[in-house]
Amino acid sequence: MNIEKLDLKSPDLVNENFEKLATLFPNCVTEGAEGKAIDFDLLKQELSHAVVEGNKERYRLEWPGKREAIVTANLPTTKTLRPVREDSVDFDNTENLYIEGDNLEVLKLLQESYLGKIKIIYIDPPYNTGKDFVYKDNFSKDAQEELIDSGQKDEYNQRLIANPETAGRYHSDWLSMMYPRLKLARNLLTDDGVIFISIDDNEVHHLRKVCDEILGEYNFVAQFIHKNNSNKNQANLVSVSCEYFLCYSRDLEVLNKEIWRIEKKGAKDIVKAFNQLKKQGLELDEVLDEIKDLYKRPKYAHLSRWNKIDEKGVFMDDNLSREGGAKDYTIINPDTGKPCPIPPRGWAKSKVELEKLREDNMIYFGDPSTPPRIKSYLTGEDLSVPDSFWYIDNSIDTRWQKQTFNSLIFENPKPLELIRLIMEMSSAKDSIILDFFSGSATSAHATFQLNTEDLGKRKFIQVQLPEFTNEKSEAYKAGYKNICEIGKERIRRAAKKIKEETKADIDYGFRVYRLDSSNMQDVYYKPQDYDQNNLDLFGDNVKSDRTADDLLAQVMLDWGLPLSLKIEQIDVSGKKVFKVAENSLYACFDSGIDEDFAKAIAQDEPLRIVFKDNGFKNDTAKTNVKQLLKQLSPETEMKVI
Template sequence: MPEKLDLQSPDLVSQNIEKLAALFPNCVTETADGKQIDFDLLRQELSHKVVEGTKERYRLEWPGKKEAIVTANIPTTKTLRPVREDSVDFDNTENLYIEGDNLEVLKLLQESYLGKIKMIYIDPPYNTGKDFVYKDNFAKDAKEELITSGQKDEYNQRLVVNPETAGRYHSDWLSMMYPRLKLARNLLTADGIVVISIDEKEVHNLRKLCDEIYGEKNFAGEIIWKNSSKNDQDYISIQHEYIVCYVRDKGVNKGAWLEKKEGLDEIYKAFDGFRREHGEDWSAIHQEALEWYKQFPESNPIKASKHYNWMDQKGVYFASDISGPNHGQYVYDLLHPITKEVCKPPASGWRYPQKTMEERVKNNLVHFADDHNTIPNNKTYLSDTEFQSLTSIRFKDGRVASKNLTKLFGENLFTNPKDPDLLYDLMKSFGLGGNDIVLDFFSGSGTTAEALMKLNYETGSNCSYILVQIPEDLNETLKTATGGSKATISRAIQYLLKQNKPTKITELAKQRIRLCSVNYLTNNDTAIGFRVYKQDSSNMHEVYYRPQDYVQTKLELFADNVKPDRTADDLLAQVMLDWGLPLSLKIEQLTIAGKQVFKVAANSLYACFETGIDEAFAREIAKDQPLRIVFRDNGFKDDTAKTNVRQLLKQLSPDTEMKVI
């Protein structure tokens, strides 16, 4: 039916609520009068300080929630410093590996990757009572935070055990997750997807948390991953984990997610063998197929497809119902092609009109029994039904992933790693391809990178990843580890020591990515390289941000805004982040008028951090017509040159935007 006219003036209040909901979905709540804006929460989103509120409402609440909101909104002056020696093909690759606190890193990526990430996958701490969680430092005064944010990173103080006996066991986990998921939402494309692995301890809270941040209507489903056969728990033995999926906007991502049914290759292979053995004897092929299916257990995907037990010249098929959905649908005589007698009809009549049925018989799309006393069937070919909607149950034996990693590293390091094939299957089903970007900010040992490399290798896509991981010291983790986890961490430490690497999980992940890349070499080598960045304090002295706090006599101590230990590479990364340019852009190094110049993404950005910049240099660089150019504030030959360079660029390259640091 055509859509009806409203025949009324616009409901401006509802429109305003929808606009606010698009910006702040967590501020939408339910009242007796329907959907409303939670003004207390909205005030909190617009404040750097805790805002008190007393109204009761339907929402997820916990001690520390307001602090978590403020934590997400407080800006940071930290930066990311490139580590070329740990990278592979630094200047050309689009993959990023970032070592640092993921909360700070997510803040740093807000401008450069706003609306650019197609898929976010994370496997956060499960809150078992033994895993480490981030203990974020909340500063009630934003000014205080700006002062302290330039300090050295306190990595060893950020990861703390969250025991079940703690008074804020669930609350601390929620306070850790909330700001990270909130910041991550900003990075998703309009059709983006967020996928989170979790166990039974926090899955209920995670769902409520994501309902608030991403919107309940954008819940895409929950996958149950059967990954264990253990039976070592009282009451009900938990043998599965959960994979919670949300989309950025269901209005854009329609969820046409398909997966190939498991076991199909084995079925095709078996039937090809039956046909070689029996030729055109379809009855013999059918009988052998029935016997072949008996060897599989009920849980095997091939067993679930056992009705595909027929074959003809067009391929493998199963005999499906040909009766009409309604009683007396179509009634007519259908002759058996061999006996020429009228076939027994379905009780409810035929599914198709007579003319359509005759066409199907002519095209050999109807399965007849040996005689006319058995109701004919449709032929449903396996090749036409290879794909199905993404299903909510996954069977993946963790031992397979463990064996593959043992083969990769040359020794047994992991007892129950995440399965890259499971991630690969999901990425493929979600339709990732082209130049899509995947973000994992709890990246652990680098499973996401391996899965994406496989996707690029198998499909010819050029997807890239951003992995973020705090450089957790495994020796510290070992102090509280028990059982299998303790043995796993000990093996990892010994492996890294043999490789003369620091005993940090980030070193293990980088090594894994290097080893995996050998298996996925293609014509596009940039798909397997990666740029390493480390989070650090700003490249700039504190006076750069708060000159009002320093008396004039002390300002002379900071004639150069830049800290003495920072390189041109460091400055370029901070400039790219500040200008909102992705760190994955191609970087070239040129020499112009005798000075080193960084050229980013053709003429998107030129950066020169050397001294002695003058009018002659400006004339040379203006020939390339860069869109942006940046210099050090003290890099000019003198104050006159600084003014003249700016004027020359306006004259010779009017579209160039010039800035200094």
């Protein structure tokens, strides 16, 4: 039996007064550096009939930590990406990437290699429901202090913190997390690129303000509404069943030169239903009643305009007029035998065209007192401008999970069809698609699926922090200790299943990279600290646990080359050489580089070549190799690490 305990302390009058003011003046409650606070300047104004002079007013979104968020985006990183071949599929040939690590630092590492190259960014960040975790980005503290302060507990340098609704900086922490990531993401978009961001009611209004600031209010494309078949919040007043995804362009003027089209989803089903019902011998009115019953289902509601029927199929009546059209002729209504009324704006067709349409039974006469209209039949091949309201049945994804994994190993994944539709309407066949809150890797799965449909060569980049799975979750019980393990396995299984079912010849592989500290030694000694015992530290500036694969990845990033480029390994004069994208980059990290090697490698005339600084046979060889490359392959740019 629980018995309430005495508080044994006096009332907190400050908190009581705060709550009273918050009740009277909710607009004066804000977030400060220490948590929730009262905006006293605004309170003064609320208590005065005259304008109270104060801080200069401006139209913008402010929060505690915004300046630090801007600084965070601009700070360089010393980290690198290390390849994980054992987790990859077809590493040397695939152009798809899966990157494990903090997405902020990964975005910084991608700035040169993918600047202006990403056509679509799709992200599904934490919704800030009070139960989500957000990143705590604080680069001003030393590593150990940050480790303790942010509650990190694994080798992946996680910086996730709980963000309950009761937190004094509930909105501020979330905004500080999103701001630098969006700022860096914008740099990666092509001129006609777009970013889609999934979000719910908790932060959609703030997210729009942040996107207006970073991407430009004038680059706003749409706020799509996603209606699913699950109710997330069974509240007393409203059961929430909609989410949103905001869409912004890099440059709307450039994007407007494109035409977005998608298939009329469900149209094939309606056409199939029409044909089946006709075969059953039903009257046309009965067939139409059955079709209208289908339209009552959310999946087909968007097709309800096709609400008429004849022997040819289901149709809607469309406009036959245009401004400034002809008004000096008409056609005869076969039902009345009288001339049809002329549209007030005039006909959009010539008299010959009108007569031909009438002969082909392509005109809907309807009410004899109104101008006739043209029949527009529903077909399974129709394309349409995408609507801003989408209904996606996410029970399909639940069934796929159960079939593929025998359990629900990832919770609340985005519907595969939703992401596929986004890609269908806004990508080209060779687009790069980035998702830096990858989760269960739905966007990678969708990329495979769409590529099989149109034999496209879209490439994905997935970025995900390896967050631990809950020990009570189905994923943990199935052996998946972190989210990255789930994402990678989903990609493997989805690729295998799609390949078996479609036999499509597309890229089913992916390269795995993992964020880590620099490959270079961190050795800092004052001159007086040197002694014979530590001189060997300078013999090799590369950390002892790093491989040639690790070094190649860092070189590609530093040189601004995409990590998706084809990598080959060849033998030149007995040394292992990495050959990236034909002759775009040669890299050799073996020791004993000399003049004979330089002569052999110069025959291929690589655009770039890199060695380890201590990889030369001696200082003389280092000088001679550089001179030989200048003479024998003058276009080759040589560097060392």
